Amino acid sequence: EPEVTQTPSHQVTQMGQEVILRCVPISNHLYFYWYRQILGQKVEFLVSFYNNEISEKSEIFDDQFSVERPDGSNFTLKIRSTKLEDSAMYFCASSEALGLGETQYFGPGTRLLVL
Amino acid sequence: DQQVKQNSPSLSVQEGRISILNCDYTNSMFDYFLWYKKYPAEGPTFLISISSIKDKNEDGRFTVFLNKSAKHLSLHIVPSQPGDSAVYFCAARSSGAGSYQLTFGKGTKLSVIP
Numbered sequence: 001e002p003e004v005t006q007t008p009s010h011q012v013t014q015m016g017q018e019v020i021l022r023c024v025p026i027s028n029h030l031y032f033y034w035y036r037q038i039l040g041q042k043v044e045f046l047v048s049f050y051n052n053e054i055s056e057k058s059e060i061f062d063d064q065f066s067v068e069r070p071d072g073s074n075f076t077l078k079i080r081s082t083k084l085e086d087s088a089m090y091f092c093a094s095s096e097a098l099g100l101g102e103t104q105y106f107g108p109g110t111r112l113l114v115l
Numbered sequence: 116d117q118q119v120k121q122n123s124p125s126l127s128v129q130e131g132r133i134s135i136l137n138c139d140y141t142n143s144m145f146d147y148f149l150w151y152k153k154y155p156a157e158g159p160t161f162l163i164s165i166s167s168i169k170d171k172n173e174d175g176r177f178t179v180f181l182n183k184s185a186k187h188l189s190l191h192i193v194p195s196q197p198g199d200s201a202v203y204f205c206a207a208r209s210s211g212a213g214s215y216q217l218t219f220g221k222g223t224k225l226s227v228i229p
Contacts (some may be wrong), residue, residue, distance in 0.1 A: 055215075104217060
């Protein structure tokens with residue numbers, strides 16, 4: 001069964017450093033998402049992406065964050081200058097379309113720890 | 116801002132019995148609801164969904180009920196199996212408002228006791 005994959009599974013970085021989290025969505029999916037879950041809190045929406053553009057973003061997704069689809073398979077989330085509060089699990093998701101019944105399928109996540 | 120609430124952080128059920136997980140929401144614009152299951156160190160796995168035009172959807176051992184007037188949905192698992200032990204998240208979205216982001220509840224940890 002096709003699945004969303006994410007690399008790395010764990011990332012430790014120093015505050016102020018840039019990190020890039022990578023995702024390979026399901027191959028025929030056209031809509032891509034990033035969510036995050038801070039330890040002990042809810043899964044929160046960050047951004048959605050379609051046709052090489054951001055289609056929706058949350059208040060969390062400030063200027064420190066950017067997303068890119070650099071080639072036909074990868075979808076990346078970049079955090080320009082990490083802060084301690086960026087420590088979280090980051091989940092990538094994808095969906096085939098945006099219709100009412102469309103389901104988002106999630107990857108296994110990248111655990112980011114900012115020291 | 117708790118638009119989706121799962122008020123029970125945990126639930127223990129005997130194997131073979133019914134598990135009922137509850138979810139309440141406050142945003143009347145939500146029109147599509149999903150349940151995800153999550154094991155430790157894994158991403159959320161889609162389980163079952165329901166649109167606001169229905170009040171019930173069934174898939175094998177899993178049934179989701181939606182009560183729009185009460186803004187309440189529930190997930191029934193019957194019979195419960197030890198492999199069902201996981202954290203269950205309720206999620207909602209308001210597609211009609213042109214938004215496809217999912218809003219999640221905090222999750223309920225289900226433990227099925229053999």
